[in-house]
Amino acid sequence: MAVxxxxxxxxxxxxxxxxxxxxxxxxxxxxxKILRQRLKGPSLAAxxxxxxxxxxxxxxxYPGYEMYDAFEEDRLEHIQIAKSRxxxxxxxxxxxxxxxxxxRR
Amino acid sequence: xxxxxxxxxxxxxxxxxKVIRDHTKRKVFEQHExxxxxxxxxxxxxxxxxxxxxxxxxxxxxxxxxxxxxQIRNRCIMGGRGRGVLRDxxxxxxxxxxxxxxxxxxxxxxxxx
Numbered sequence: 001m002a003v004x005x006x007x008x009x010x011x012x013x014x015x016x017x018x019x020x021x022x023x024x025x026x027x028x029x030x031x032x033k034i035l036r037q038r039l040k041g042p043s044l045a046a047x048x049x050x051x052x053x054x055x056x057x058x059x060x061x062y063p064g065y066e067m068y069d070a071f072e073e074d075r076l077e078h079i080q081i082a083k084s085r086x087x088x089x090x091x092x093x094x095x096x097x098x099x100x101x102x103x104r105r
Numbered sequence: 106x107x108x109x110x111x112x113x114x115x116x117x118x119x120x121x122x123k124v125i126r127d128h129t130k131r132k133v134f135e136q137h138e139x140x141x142x143x144x145x146x147x148x149x150x151x152x153x154x155x156x157x158x159x160x161x162x163x164x165x166x167x168x169x170x171x172x173x174x175x176q177i178r179n180r181c182i183m184g185g186r187g188r189g190v191l192r193d194x195x196x197x198x199x200x201x202x203x204x205x206x207x208x209x210x211x212x213x214x215x216x217x218x
Binding site for chain 1: 117132134135145147150151174182
């Protein structure tokens with residue numbers, strides 16, 4: 001029942017041709033397992049959600065239209081309240097003022 | 106490294122410098138992955154001359170560290186945390202809890218029996 005080695009090699013050759021693998025009867029390390037690996041870059045790069053259109057973009061697209069930005073209105077209202085209570089941000093200094101101060105130092 | 110960073114930010118999640126850095130690393134790795142795999146193939150292929158393989162080894166080790174996949178770490182998309190991030194939800198444990206309790210994660214339910 002012993003099958004000659006040449007027959008088995010032939011079989012392997014046909015097998016590798018059909019399944020389009022590398023014919024490597026002596027089990028050399030040809031590094032083909034690297035080539036068989038999938039590239040995982042695209043899936044890794046898609047981890048973080050990308051920026052989608054923002055309200056600013058919408059406003060830039062339709063410059064003439066009146067739109068209501070709830071977040072911006074909230075922010076402005078909050079600033080208004082803070083200012084009325086005297087808790088607003090300080091006013092910016094004039095540029096000339098700061099330069100003169102630096103000179104004095 | 107700043108030379109790899111995109112000029113315009115294209116992230117839509119929580120942003121801090123660590124998230125930006127990780128995102129940059131991911132994109133740089135994606136760009137250089139074929140090159141890395143080719144070098145790895147040359148190194149692993151024992152039928153190539155030893156000199157070529159050694160050169161490929163050198164070239165691979167001299168590539169920028171941002172092109173390395175081991176530099177990439179999953180971070181929380183809600184808070185940028187690097188620890189305790191659940192891979193399925195891309196969120197750190199506390200953010201996951203808050204979002205799940207708020208019902209923002211479809212299919213997630215608090216266990217009760």
